[in-house]
Amino acid sequence: MDQVRRPRGRPRKPALLGPVTGSGRLSLHEQAVRRLRAMIVEGALPAGAPLVETELSEALGVSRTPLREAVKLLAMEGLVELRPNRSPRIAALDPEAVRALFEALAWIERAGAELAAQRMGRDDLDRLQALQAAIEAHHRNGEIAPYFAANHATHALIVACAGNPPLREAHEALHARAEIARRRALDSHGRWSESVAEHRAILAALVARDGPRAGLLLAEHVSHTGAALLAALSRSDAA
Incomplete structure (x- = not known):
């Protein structure tokens, strides 16, 4: 199998995802968790990439509060690395x-x-x-x-x-x-x-x-x- 090319560097306002909506059974931060998790798993947000709040908030159509809650949950899963006084980033594979x-x-x-x-x-x-x-x-x-x-x-x-x-x-x-x-x-x-x-x-x-x-x-x-x-x-x- 030929190698699958993965995007590198900082994500650019991922357009592959529509905005999160308030409909359905999931809260906004739960929907944001699912979207972000999918982006990480699928490589749209590669290892080491910073999570830029303004870009992700705009791409997902949510405010910073549910976005920050989503990032914290993903950090607990080991997918995101939280850094003091710096933007969170996608965790590398150690x-x-x-x-x-x-x-x-x-x-x-x-x-x-x-x-x-x-x-x-x-x-x-x-x-x-x-x-x-x-x-x-x-x-x-x-x-x-x-x-x-x-x-x-x-x-x-x-x-x-x-x-x-x-x-x-x-x-x-x-x-x-x-x-x-x-x-x-x-x-x-x-x-x-x-x-x-x-x-x-x-x-x-x-x-x-x-x-x-x-x-x-x-x-x-x-x-x-x-x-x-x-x-x-x-x-x-x-x-």
Whole structure:
């Protein structure tokens, strides 16, 4: 796979997002959190980029108060770095933090797959098979954005099918940081194809109701992604 080019430097009033509105069930700051999180995960706000209040407030159509609340919540998630007397900025990917993140994810998702293999229903398996078909199609067509949506849905569904709310909550808490890392890892040559093949094997183990194998394969899959990202970070540091 060719490397996916990411925008660098300070964001320029991101026009890809419409203004936040007061309609719906979410408050303004909750909507702002979702929009900003998506921009960070998708690379529109790259690592190290400062968050300029005036530009983001205008782009999102919100005042500074809900924007500041959103930034604080994203800082708690590890996506934003707060700096005294300076603008917040998008947190960089630290190798030690990446190693710890994927170590935690590997164990969480391994437990999720082992439980899901025994607890998921026929409808759940049908949904996983449909997601795998989508993953395969997006990979063939080089469609990176919809691929990531299907990839995330697959990981989330497996853990959800474990039927263990605390496990699911722990997984969701790490989601945004993991998605940034997964996208960066798939920039590595060949990792995308490997990832698709690994998903295929995980699905086969779940269909066979082989919990130990499904858990092992999913843990290895997560670990391989972490290793690919660490290698990419190492190359960037050496450049």
